[in-house]
Amino acid sequence: MAVVHVTATIRQIMLQALKDAIDSGGEPASLDIYSGQMPATPETAVTTQVLLGTLYLPYPCTASPGSLTSSALTVGDITPDESANASGLATWARISSRTNVPVKTPVIDIDVSSVGGGGVLQMNTVNFVVGGPILVSSLIFMVQ
Numbered sequence: 001m002a003v004v005h006v007t008a009t010i011r012q013i014m015l016q017a018l019k020d021a022i023d024s025g026g027e028p029a030s031l032d033i034y035s036g037q038m039p040a041t042p043e044t045a046v047t048t049q050v051l052l053g054t055l056y057l058p059y060p061c062t063a064s065p066g067s068l069t070s071s072a073l074t075v076g077d078i079t080p081d082e083s084a085n086a087s088g089l090a091t092w093a094r095i096s097s098r099t100n101v102p103v104k105t106p107v108i109d110i111d112v113s114s115v116g117g118g119g120v121l122q123m124n125t126v127n128f129v130v131g132g133p134i135l136v137s138s139l140i141f142m143v144q
Helices: 008-023
Strands: 030-035 050-056 072-074 092-099 103-114 121-123 140-142
Touching (some): 008 103
Antiparallel strands (some): 030 050, 030 092
C-alpha cells in the first residue's frame, strides 16, 4: 500500500478546495445515491446505474465555523429524501454542485456501505425500498 503524508496546511487546502467545489453552484449541493457500479470518474456519465434517491447538503455545506479544519470537512445537516425513487442496493453516491436547478456539476463520487463496512458514506441500511425514507445523519471528509 502506498502512503503519502502532507502537511496540515496542504490538508486544509485540499479540504477547502472540496468545500469550494461543493458550494460553487450557489445553491445546496445534491447527494444522489445509486445502485450499480461507480463510474470511473465524477466526469463519467451515469448510464445503467439506478438513482435510488436524492438528498441535499446545506448551503454553504459546512455545519458551522470550525467545520473545516486541517484534517476534516464536516458537512452540515443533510436534508433527507422522504421517498426513495427506486428499490435497490446502494453502492455509491455522487455529490454535485447545483446552479439554476436542475443543472448539476459532479464534484465527487464516494462509495456507500453499511455502518462498519468501510464506505465513505456509511448507512444503517444499504437496501433501499421505493417510497421509503433515506436519511444521512452525518458526512465528514477526512484527510490524514
